Amino acid sequence: MSQLQSFLDNSENKALDEIHRKKIIKAVTSYDQTVIGMKSEQFKDWAHSREVAGKIKQATLDRLPDYLEEFESKIQARGAQVLWAEDAQAARSFIDEIIARHKVKQVVKSKSMTTEEIDLNEHLEEQDIEVFESDLGELIVQLAGEKPYHIVTPAMHKSKEEIAELFNEKLNSDPDSTAEELTMTARAFLRNAYVTSQIGITGANFLIADEGAVVMIENEGNGRLSMACPPVHVVVAGIEKMLPRLRDLPLFLPLLSTSGTGQEVTCYNSIIKGPKGEEEVDGPEHMYVILLDNGRSELFQDEEFQQALRCIRCGACLNACPVYRTIGGHSYDTTYQGPIGSVITPHLRDLASFGHLAQASSLCGACTDVCPVKIDLHHLLLENRWRSKKAGLSGIKWELILKIWAWVFKSRSRLNGMSKFIQLTQGLVRMLMPKSLREKVPRRAKKSFGELWKERQQ
Ligand code: SF4
Known part of the structure; x- marks a missing residue:
């Protein structure tokens, strides 16, 4: 079945599934209420903050090759190794080499959409390497044999009752567990994996050029444990995650937390500058940073679409989109769903297979309105429609x-x-x-x- 047909079938099923829609509306309504309050509480002038953030990200893109090199030289000076992956295959090959070098049998991972993009879990499991997803939402979808439903909240589509049933089946917990008990079950299941895994794989929310640092934000502490406990830390990060200076973080950390989850700031914010130093008692002995291109250079060179690389993956445009709210995340069958996914996927993968996603928009502009880095999402969707037409993909x-x-x-x-x-x-x-x-x-x-x-x- 073609991508288009499967998208149409899945969308129709989900749109007609009232239980599914109720779950999503409940989740998004609670998100909306929290975020609106937090924006006015935390930012004196939200519009001005996103204006500044958009400009900083755009200025970063204007000098992206320089910043990437600066990041590389600084973090390498402290003992990390930077590896440049042109595509998903190259990134997986680097990880294979690291696995062979460090004799890895088990991996613990924190939430990372970049590793989803390169199908890392499937690749590792094919080689009989056990993978523990340590983020609660990611663990839920891993146990359910599904892909993340949302770039920030991967198990948004699952009710507490469904999770209790899943944990009962897979982790032997009480089927009537409360939310707190389910969290404790996940915690007990994962604790050991942090100390028995030979590698911890994480993503990065930001890369800081002037410090040569990787910034990771999260709410569960699992990212920090995945990074610090195993002897080897591997970061897989898209090249667009760059910020020029450490002093940009006081704007970007609250901006991402507020847009992502309606928090002032996330609970755990780690700035990682390399493997364990000589005077340090803990932390990984080896650190690798895989900088992933995988189609980003194509976006970078495209005058219209370069702005899509400003994205900080907050997920706000998904929550605002009436189409996403109706058909849900899995219908897209892409790593990045919703408006930003429909903008970038035809470029990161191919227009012929994913160009139809641009039609999955009412062009109401709600995505553009909420984007904290001012990406003109709905016009880029229109541009994708135009490019499909120009490429003769629309059909007679x-x-x-x-x-x-x-x-x-x-x-x-x-x-x-x-x-x-x-x-x-x-x-x-x-x-x-x-x-x-x-x-x-x-x-x-x-x-x-x-x-x-x-x-x-x-
Ligand atoms: S496009 Fe904007 S709103 Fe959407 S995920 Fe990226 S930063 Fe957030």
Whole structure:
């Protein structure tokens, strides 16, 4: 089945699944309430803060090669090794080499969308390497054999009852466990993995050029344990995670926490500058930072799309999107879902397979409004539509429909005529339609907006 067809099928199923929609609406409503309050409480001028953040990220992109080199030389001077991965295959090969060098049998991981992007878990498991996802949400989806549903909250689609059932089946916990008891079950299950794993793999929220540092933020302490307990720490980070200076963090940490989860700041914020130093008693003996390109250079060189590399993966555009709220994260079948996923995936993967995602938008602009680094998401979605069309991917039927639509909408009298024609013929057309289609196609309203308006004026 094509990507498009599977997207349409999955979206339809999810949109019609009322239980699923209730769970998502509950999660997003609680997110909205927390975030709106936190924005006004924490930021004197939210609009100004995102303006500044967008400019800093854009200025970073303007000099990205220099900052990457500065980061590399500084962190290497403290004993870490930087590896440049052109694509997912190269990143996996680097990890294979590290695994062979350090005789790894078990890995503990903290939440990292970049490792999702390179299908790392599947790759490691194929080699009989045991992988422990240590973030609670990631552990839930790993045990359920699923992919993350959301870039910030991977198990957003699961109710407490579903998690209790899953933990009962996989971890032998009480099926009536409370949320606290479920957390304690996960904690007990993972504790040992931190000390028995030979490698801890993490992502990075930011890379700091002037300090040569990796910044990792989280709420559970699992990232810090994954990084500090095993003798080897591997960071997999996209090249766009760069910030020029340590002094940019006082803006970006609260900005990301507020937009991501409605927090003032996340509970654990680690700044990692290399492996364990001579005078330090704990921490990893070896540290590798894999800088992943995987299509980002293509975005970087694209005048229109370079701004998409400003993204700090806060997930706010997903929560704001009426389409995401209706069809959920799994329907996209991509690492990055929602508006930002629909913008970048056709470039990181391919336009022919993922260009249709740009249609999964009402173009209402809610995503652009909430983005803390001011990415013009809905215009980039339009641009993706245009590029699909230019590449001849829209299909003759769709092209023809659009041509007729444009011709009709260019003239008031043609539009009125078309409207009348639909009104007169809809009964017959509906009769000829298969039942399944008839149920989906809405009836034309008895009166158009124009007619109602005229009546009202009179
Ligand atoms: S595009 Fe903006 S809103 Fe969406 S995840 Fe990235 S930073 Fe957040």
